[in-house]
Structures are given as C-alpha cells and as structure tokens.
Amino acid sequence: MTGPVDYxxxxxxxxxxxxxxxxxxxxxxxREGIAAAIDKAEADDNVKCIVLxxxxxxxxxxxxxxxxxxxxxxxxLSVLINRLEASExxxxxxxxxxxxxxxxxxxxxxxxxxxxxxxRFGLPxxxxxxxxxxxGTQRLPRLIGIAPALDIILGGEYVDAxxxxxxxxxxxxxxxxxxxxAIDFANGLIRDGKGPRRTAExxxxxxxAQATLDEYKKKIxxxxxxxxxxxxxxxxxxxxxxxxxxxxxxxxRKNFDELVQSDQSKAQRHLFFAERQAHKLPGVDKDTExxxxxxxxxxxxxxxxxxxxxSFASAGFAVTVLxxxxxxxxxxxxxxxxxxxxxxxxxxxxxxxxxxCMARFTGTVDYADLKDADIVIExxxxxxxxxxQVFGQLDAxxxxxxxxxxxxxxxxxxxxxxxxxxxxxxxxxxFFSPANIMKLMENVRGKATSxxxxxxxxxxSKDIGKxxxxxxxxxxxxxxxxxYRYRSQAEFLLEEGALPEQIDKVIYDFGxxxxxxxxxxxxxxxxxYMVRKHRRENFPTNDRYSxxxxxxxxxxxxxxxxxxxxxxxxxxGGRTPEPDPEIAKLVESVSAEMGITRRDVxxxxxxxxxxxxxxxxxxKILEEGIATRPSDIDLVWVHGYGYPIGKGGPxxxxxxxxxxxxxxxxKRLHDAHGDLLRPAALLEELAMSGKSFAxxxxxx
Ligand code: 3H9
Numbered sequence: 001m002t003g004p005v006d007y008x009x010x011x012x013x014x015x016x017x018x019x020x021x022x023x024x025x026x027x028x029x030x031r032e033g034i035a036a037a038i039d040k041a042e043a044d045d046n047v048k049c050i051v052l053x054x055x056x057x058x059x060x061x062x063x064x065x066x067x068x069x070x071x072x073x074x075x076x077l078s079v080l081i082n083r084l085e086a087s088e089x090x091x092x093x094x095x096x097x098x099x100x101x102x103x104x105x106x107x108x109x110x111x112x113x114x115x116x117x118x119x120r121f122g123l124p125x126x127x128x129x130x131x132x133x134x135x136g137t138q139r140l141p142r143l144i145g146i147a148p149a150l151d152i153i154l155g156g157e158y159v160d161a162x163x164x165x166x167x168x169x170x171x172x173x174x175x176x177x178x179x180x181x182a183i184d185f186a187n188g189l190i191r192d193g194k195g196p197r198r199t200a201e202x203x204x205x206x207x208x209a210q211a212t213l214d215e216y217k218k219k220i221x222x223x224x225x226x227x228x229x230x231x232x233x234x235x236x237x238x239x240x241x242x243x244x245x246x247x248x249x250x251x252x253r254k255n256f257d258e259l260v261q262s263d264q265s266k267a268q269r270h271l272f273f274a275e276r277q278a279h280k281l282p283g284v285d286k287d288t289e290x291x292x293x294x295x296x297x298x299x300x301x302x303x304x305x306x307x308x309x310x311s312f313a314s315a316g317f318a319v320t321v322l323x324x325x326x327x328x329x330x331x332x333x334x335x336x337x338x339x340x341x342x343x344x345x346x347x348x349x350x351x352x353x354x355x356x357c358m359a360r361f362t363g364t365v366d367y368a369d370l371k372d373a374d375i376v377i378e379x380x381x382x383x384x385x386x387x388x389q390v391f392g393q394l395d396a397x398x399x400x401x402x403x404x405x406x407x408x409x410x411x412x413x414x415x416x417x418x419x420x421x422x423x424x425x426x427x428x429x430x431f432f433s434p435a436n437i438m439k440l441m442e443n444v445r446g447k448a449t450s451x452x453x454x455x456x457x458x459x460x461s462k463d464i465g466k467x468x469x470x471x472x473x474x475x476x477x478x479x480x481x482x483x484y485r486y487r488s489q490a491e492f493l494l495e496e497g498a499l500p501e502q503i504d505k506v507i508y509d510f511g512x513x514x515x516x517x518x519x520x521x522x523x524x525x526x527x528x529y530m531v532r533k534h535r536r537e538n539f540p541t542n543d544r545y546s547x548x549x550x551x552x553x554x555x556x557x558x559x560x561x562x563x564x565x566x567x568x569x570x571x572x573g574g575r576t577p578e579p580d581p582e583i584a585k586l587v588e589s590v591s592a593e594m595g596i597t598r599r600d601v602x603x604x605x606x607x608x609x610x611x612x613x614x615x616x617x618x619x620k621i622l623e624e625g626i627a628t629r630p631s632d633i634d635l636v637w638v639h640g641y642g643y644p645i646g647k648g649g650p651x652x653x654x655x656x657x658x659x660x661x662x663x664x665x666x667k668r669l670h671d672a673h674g675d676l677l678r679p680a681a682l683l684e685e686l687a688m689s690g691k692s693f694a695x696x697x698x699x700x
Contacts, residue, residue, distance in 0.1 A: 005033025062101025267648025301332025307435025511644025
C-alpha cells in the first residue's frame with residue numbers, strides 16, 4: 001500500500017504500520033489509510049488478527065495539531081477508533097516510543113496493547129488547552145480506573161512502559177524486535193481462540209469514584225486558575241460514570257469543539273509550536289555537528305548553582321560542583337540532598353531515584369578538577385570582575401572544545417568571553433530561580449559564539465527538560481530587559497496614585513501567579529537594589545527606570561519576606577502579604593515630594609501600562625534582532641516569568657488584542673506620560689499595515 005500507512009501480511013496476521021514522519025501524526029491521509037487497511041484486513045478471510053504499529057521515531061504523536069480549527073474531514077479520529085474497536089478480528093497495537101493524544105486513544109480502541117521498553121503513553125491535550133477528543137476521557141477510566149486516568153488526563157505527562165504495565169494499559173512488554181513480538185502475541189491470540197476485548201464494554205469502577213472526582217475538582221481550581229480545559233476534562237470523565245461510551249463521546253466532542261475554538265487553546269497550541277520553532281537558529285545549519293556532553297561542571301553551589309546542578313543530575317548527567325571552601329561545598333550538597341528528600345516525601349520521586357541523583361554529584365574546591373568537563377556553567381556572584389577572573393581560570397584548566405557558559409542574568413557575555421582565549425566556546429545559559437524547577441533556559445549567543453556551541457546548548461536544554469530560547473546580548477537580554485520596563489511602569493503608577501496591593505491584584509487577575517511587588521518581596525528586595533545600583537553605574541541613560549520608592553524601602557531595612565517586611569508586611573514566619581499603612585504613607589510622601597497630585601488610577605490603566613509596555617519593549621527587542629522571533633519572546637515570558645499560558649505570551653496576547661489597538665493605546669499613553677512609553681517603530685509599522693506579530697514571524 002502506498003501513502004502514509006503500510007499494509008503487510010505475515011501469515012494470518014495483517015500488519016498496519018503508520019508511516020507519516022516524523023511522529024505519525026493522525027492527519028486525514030493517515031486516517032483514510034488506516035480505515036482502508038482495516039477494511040482490507042476484515043475482508044481477507046486469511047487474516048485472523050490485526051497488528052497496528054508505527055514506523056519512524058515513535059508509534060504516534062496524536063492528532064495532527066496543524067489541522068485544528070480547519071473544517072473536519074471524515075473519517076474523524078473518533079469514527080476511526082470506533083471502527084477499529086468494532087472489528088470482529090482482534091486488533092493488537094504495538095507501541096514503541098510515544099503513544100500520546102490521539103495515538104493513545106487509538107491504542108485504547110485496540111483490543112490488546114503491547115510495547116517495547118521505550119513505550120510511553122499519555123494524554124497531553126491539556127497542555128494544548130484541550131481535552132482528549134477521541135474517546136480518551138471515556139475509555140481510559142474504564143481501562144485503568146478513575147484516579148490514575150485523571151492523573152494522566154489532568155497532568156498531561158507521559159507514563160513509561162513499566163508503569164503502563166502496572167496500570168494495566170499495556171498487556172505485555174516485548175523484548176527484542178517489537179513488530180515480530182507483536183505478531184507472535186497476535187498468533188498466540190489466534191492459537192488460544194481469543195477474540196476482541198473492547199475497552200468501551202468494560203465496567204467502570206465506581207467505588208470511591210465520586211470522592212476522587214471531587215478531590216480533583218478542588219485541586220484544579222487552585223492549580224489551573226483561569227483555565228477552562230481542566231474543568232471540561234473532569235466533566236467528561238464524570239460523565240463516563242453514568243452514561244454509555246457513545247453518549248460520553250458526544251459530550252467529549254462538544255467540549256473539544258468548544259475548546260479548540262477558544263483563545264486559550266490557540267495560545268497553548270502557539271506555545272507548542274513556539275517551543276519547537278525556537279530550535280531553528282539563524283545562521284546555524286540544522287545538521288550542525290553537536291559537541292558531546294557527558295561531564296557537566298557548575299561553579300557555585302549557592303541557590304542558583306545548586307538548582308542548575310540538580311537539573312543536570314536529575315536528567316542523568318554526572319555533575320562536578322566547585323565552591324570556594326569545603327564548608328560552602330558541604331552546605332550546598334546538603335541543601336541539594338534536602339531538596340531531593342522533599343521530593344521523595346511529596347511522592348514525586350522514589351528514594352532510589354533521589355539516591356541516584358545525589359550519587360551523580362562530585363564536589364571540589366580545585367579548578368584543576370574541571371579539566372574533563374564538557375561544559376562548565378558559572379553561577380557566581382553577579383559582578384563582572386569576579387566573572388572575568390572565573391573565566392580566566394576556566395580558560396587555563398578546561399580541555400579544548402569544552403563549552404564555557406555563564407549564568408549571568410544581565411552582564412555582557414561578549415566582555416566575559418573576551419576574558420578567555422576562546423570566545424567562540426563561550427555562551428550564556430541563563431537559568432531562572434529555582435533553577436531545578438523553572439523551565440526556561442535563556443541561552444545567550446555572544447558575537448563570537450560558534451554555531452556548534454549554540455546548537456549544543458539548545459539541545460542540552462531539551463535534554464534536561466527545559467525550554468531553551470537563544471537570544472542576543474543586551475542589557476537584561478530578553479526577559480529582564482522587558483521586566484525592567486514593566487516594573488518601572490508599576491512603580492510610576494505608585495507615584496501617580498496607586499498602591500502596591502491594587503497593582504498586584506490587577507496583575508494577578510490578568511493571570512500571573514503574583515504581581516510585581518509580591519514577587520519582589522519573595523525574591524528579596526536587596527537583590528533588586530544591588531542590580532539597580534549596578535545598572536545606574538553601567539547604563540547611565542536619560543531614562544528614569546525606577547522610582548525612588550523601591551530604593552527607599554530597602555534603605556528602611558525592608559528586604560521582603562525574608563525579614564517579614566517589604567512592599568507588604570508579613571506575620572511572623574508567614575508568607576501572606578498584608579498591605580502596610582507604612583508603605584501607603586511612604587508612597588504618598590514620595591508623590592508629594594515630587595509635586596504629583598495623586599489621582600484615581602483605574603485597573604484598566606494598570607493593565608495597559610504594565611502589559612502593553614511588555615509588548616512595546618518586545619517589539620524593540622525584535623527590531624534590534626536580540627530575539628529571533630515573537631514566539632521566542634513568548635516562551636521566555638511564559639516559562640521564566642509566569643506569564644499566563646492561556647494568553648500565549650506577550651506577543652501572542654498583542655495579536656489576540658489587536659496590534660492596532662495596542663498601538664493606539666501606546667500612542668495615548670506616550671502623549672500622557674512621556675518618552676518611556678513611545679510606541680516602538682515595529683509596533684507602529686505593523687499597526688499601520690494591518691499586520692500582526694504572527695504575520696511578521698511568518699515572513700522571517
Ligand atoms: C490530540 O491528539 C487530540 C485528540 O485527542 C482528538 C482529536 C480529535 N501534530 O517534539 P518534536 C511535530 S491533540 C503535528 O520536536 P520529539 C513538531 O511540531 C495532540 N505536528 O520531536 C515537530 O515539527 P518540526 C496531542 C506534530 O521526538 C516534529 O513533529 N499530541 C505533532 O522530541 C517533531 O516534534 C501532542 O500534544 C502533532 N501531534 O518528540 C503531541 N507532534 O520538526 C505532543 C509533533 O517541523 N508531542 N509534531 O518543528 C510530543 O510530545 C512530541 O512531539 C513527541 C516527539 C514526543 C511526539
């Protein structure tokens with residue numbers, strides 16, 4: 001058979017193999033191919049059993065996401081899966097690599113499931129702002145039970161072969177060649193006279209199910225604030241308890257159709273493709289040979305260095321951490337151990353996994369021990385003189401070809417690179433705190449960074465489960481540069497009439513986990529104070545970046561949550577911000593000193609001044625070529641700063657709102673408040689030509 005589905009006969013077994021690289025997505029041609037192959041197998045009296053498998057890197061990555069939002073072509077995936085399940089001849093699915101989304105649902109429609117040891121399954125639709133739309137919410141709870149099904153549907157994560165076997169998703173893990181093993185399994189069914197075993201006909205376990213559902217409802221209200229998809233998933237699973245699969249699938253379909261049209265799902269699909277697009281680096285050939293990375297070294301075992309080292313250890317890399325003294329080293333390693341133990345207590349990893357991670361650590365106080373490292377990541381104090389010393393030492397001890405990376409969040413990577421004799425090997429790898437949790441790796445290419453080093457670092461981001469974005473050198477790179485501008489506006493709004501709690505509430509309601517002032521208190525205000533001092537000394541411009549209020553607060557000895565007072569006050573040992581009349585007094589007195597008559601600031605103005613400023617600065621970053629594409633900026637903000645995923649990042653949000661509207665508002669704000677709010681040239685150009693940032697990106 002030609003096309004994206006192969007058909008072969010192996011004795012009494014028909015093999016249907018998906019062949020639609022790279023991930024066998026279930027686009028219309030594949031669905032038609034499978035339907036035709038089933039018809040053929042059913043019509044052939046010599047065929048007694050069917051094996052469904054996949055060629056290429058995995059069994060199936062699910063429905064073809066690029067088809068979403070376009071008119072649906074028949075056979076739809078649900079129709080196809082029902083057809084497969086109705087087959088009178090037993091169907092065995094053979095899973096290698098990933099079987100996710102529609103790929104998992106098609107497996108649920110098969111009568112038996114085998115996999116090799118690479119097999120993993122999951123329903124990641126939630127990550128696209130969707131629910132499984134081809135029977136997943138109805139069949140999975142029937143097969144493995146309500147609670148594990150909800151974990152998989154709401155978590156969106158993948159389950160490995162061992163666990164799949166334990167849950168009853170897989171019937172067997174086949175050693176050796178999977179297709180040969182699956183055909184053997186099929187012949188076994190024929191021999192034993194076993195017929196179809198339909199998931200849709202299985203009884204759902206109702207005992208305790210309602211309590212489980214209620215518990216999940218509570219969980220998602222907190223965890224997925226503002227997102228529609230999780231509640232729709234629960235609704236569909238709940239329906240599975242009381243109605244037939246056919247009825248349940250109708251409800252599921254209705255929910256899917258509603259979600260697929262929603263802005264939230266569009267935003268999350270945008271982020272899915274953005275993550276992949278980010279790996280296409282300008283000036284770097286996709287076949288660039290990567291450097292081999294096995295031995296990782298991290299300099300500094302404070303909060304940041306430790307988090308970075310843990311990210312590597314957790315992903316299976318051997319990590320050497322270097323500290324200045326044995327005491328600092330011992331403290332750092334003990335803190336890492338404690339964090340892993342916390343994960344064991346919360347049931348996230350097993351004790352064996354925690355022990356294995358710690359066993360990957362080696363501590364040292366001697367630079368000579370870094371000689372075999374394939375990459376060294378420096379995470380020392382944010383001071384150029386210290387960084388240059390560190391890089392000078394690395395240059396002296398590291399082997400040729402080692403990548404020398406800096407975790408600086410704002411210093412000039414080119415200047416750091418020039419402290420070595422090998423600037424082509426130097427790159428920024430900016431992690432976000434806590435580095436073992438936060439997904440963003442803002443990688444920074446210097447003027448001299450080689451294509452090979454850029455490509456290797458991007459691949460490394462993926463290998464340790466991070467979202468990598470490559471950006472250019474400027475003050476604050478992409479993320480912090482935009483943050484400075486947004487925070488300035490928040491502070492100026494204080495001078496004009498707002499209070500921290502009002503601004504934080506608007507930003508929280510927009511969808512961020514917290515507003516800028518609560519965030520400042522959490523991070524520690526003394527850190528920001530040092531950064532501002534450094535920036536004033538190093539980037540003297542005519543712009544007034546921040547209000548004096550921020551400095552005065554620190555000078556009053558208020559360092560944030562760590563000493564129980566910052567922009568807010570905190571109860572002894574507490575973490576809940578409480579508005580403080582002292583701060584209101586300070587803010588009002590600064591306004592008076594500046595001769596500003598305080599006014600009522602509306603929530604709308606707060607949102608526009610803060611969020612549109614992000615967009616405007618993002619547009620300038622694009623003009624300057626610091627970010628390659630708008631979607632890279634979106635990734636930085638979603639994965640590094642908690643920008644709400646349902647809005648897709650600042651540049652996608654600009655498109656959703658309308659670039660012309662943003663431009664109009666920026667013009668008005670500029671007229672009222674001056675130069676910091678001048679519309680970016682690119683914003684103006686797009687608005688004038690009726691274009692969006694997506695149009696701009698598609699032309700790149
Ligand atoms: C669904 O199934 C809905 C149903 O419930 C109901 C329907 C009615 N479609 O990630 P990679 C592309 S929703 C289209 O770099 P890996 C991807 O863009 C779907 N394209 O490779 C990239 O393209 P490019 C639920 C897809 O080996 C290329 O394939 N499924 C799809 O690291 C390679 O991707 C998901 O959410 C797709 N479904 O990882 C899928 N999937 O090279 C989640 C991938 O041009 N996907 N592409 O940039 C994954 O987890 C990974 O892609 C996978 C492969 C593990 C499969």
